[in-house]
Amino acid sequence: MSPFFQETLLHWTAVGVYALAAILFAHALLWDHPARVRWARGLAALGLLPHGAALVIRWIETGHGPYMLKYEVLSSNAWIAILMLLIVLWRRPSWAGLALVVLPAAILMVGLGLLTSPEARNLPPTLRSIWLVFHIFFTKLAVGAFLLAFAAAVILLRKVKGASSRFLERFPSAEVLDASMIRFIGFGFVFWSTTIVAGAIWAHQSWGRYWGWDPIETWSLVTWLCFGTLLHLRLFYRLRPRTTAWLTIGCFGVSILTAFIFPFLIPSLHSAYFQ
Numbered sequence: 001m002s003p004f005f006q007e008t009l010l011h012w013t014a015v016g017v018y019a020l021a022a023i024l025f026a027h028a029l030l031w032d033h034p035a036r037v038r039w040a041r042g043l044a045a046l047g048l049l050p051h052g053a054a055l056v057i058r059w060i061e062t063g064h065g066p067y068m069l070k071y072e073v074l075s076s077n078a079w080i081a082i083l084m085l086l087i088v089l090w091r092r093p094s095w096a097g098l099a100l101v102v103l104p105a106a107i108l109m110v111g112l113g114l115l116t117s118p119e120a121r122n123l124p125p126t127l128r129s130i131w132l133v134f135h136i137f138f139t140k141l142a143v144g145a146f147l148l149a150f151a152a153a154v155i156l157l158r159k160v161k162g163a164s165s166r167f168l169e170r171f172p173s174a175e176v177l178d179a180s181m182i183r184f185i186g187f188g189f190v191f192w193s194t195t196i197v198a199g200a201i202w203a204h205q206s207w208g209r210y211w212g213w214d215p216i217e218t219w220s221l222v223t224w225l226c227f228g229t230l231l232h233l234r235l236f237y238r239l240r241p242r243t244t245a246w247l248t249i250g251c252f253g254v255s256i257l258t259a260f261i262f263p264f265l266i267p268s269l270h271s272a273y274f275q
Contacts, residue, residue, distance in 0.1 A: 074113035145188030
């Protein structure tokens with residue numbers, strides 16, 4: 001059995017388990033079965049095992065971490081997002097509804113990755129730096145935190161609008177959602193800041209300059225400014241929860257463009273590694 005066949009089999013196994021977990025989360029929340037939320041969390045955690053095994057096989061096969069191709073990047077991003085979701089749900093079980101945003105997004109990322117070219121590539125000399133590892137790792141953490149903030153913002157808007165359902169009743173009050181959304185943004189902002197700093201150091205080692213206004217570098221800065229401005233406005237101008245939620249959704253859209261869309265579409269130093 002070839003390594004690629006093993007990876008593919010494990011990835012699709014993980015997708016199937018994640019899909020079952022998402023269905024179980026939806027059933028538990030919409031029909032008010034708290035016990036089944038625990039089963040759904042366990043099922044999502046179980047899905048991390050074959051998913052993680054697929055990433056490890058890929059790592060051994062290529063000799064580098066999962067950050068070279070769309071196939072690797074999307075899969076590893078999905079794994080980190082689900083892990084962060086489970087950590088949040090471990091501390092805040094009442095937030096189980098976040099799974100209905102994070103799990104479908106993760107399934108979509110893994111599925112799209114499997115539909116792209118899986119051809120393994122050697123690591124170019126410019127990527128052989130510990131600073132790249134930091135750069136990639138904190139990017140994934142930041143995007144995961146922003147995804148959780150986005151999910152909280154969507155639910156908060158429904159609460160503020162006055163919508164009511166058994167699903168929404170399982171979440172804390174709008175005030176608690178608002179505070180948690182800002183915490184997620186704060187975590188993501190710190191991680192994104194570290195991403196930019198680590199990337200600048202890596203760029204200096206690889207190309208002899210810290211900053212070159214590469215399109216992805218520029219959009220990373222735009223994303224940082226968007227979330228930094230949001231936090232500044234919230235702290236000093238006391239934005240209302242509704243306004244903060246809409247700005248969070250907008251900033252999340254910018255981060256998705258920066259992390260997932262532009263590296264694959266815009267010619268740049270970054271896009272050369274994500275074919």
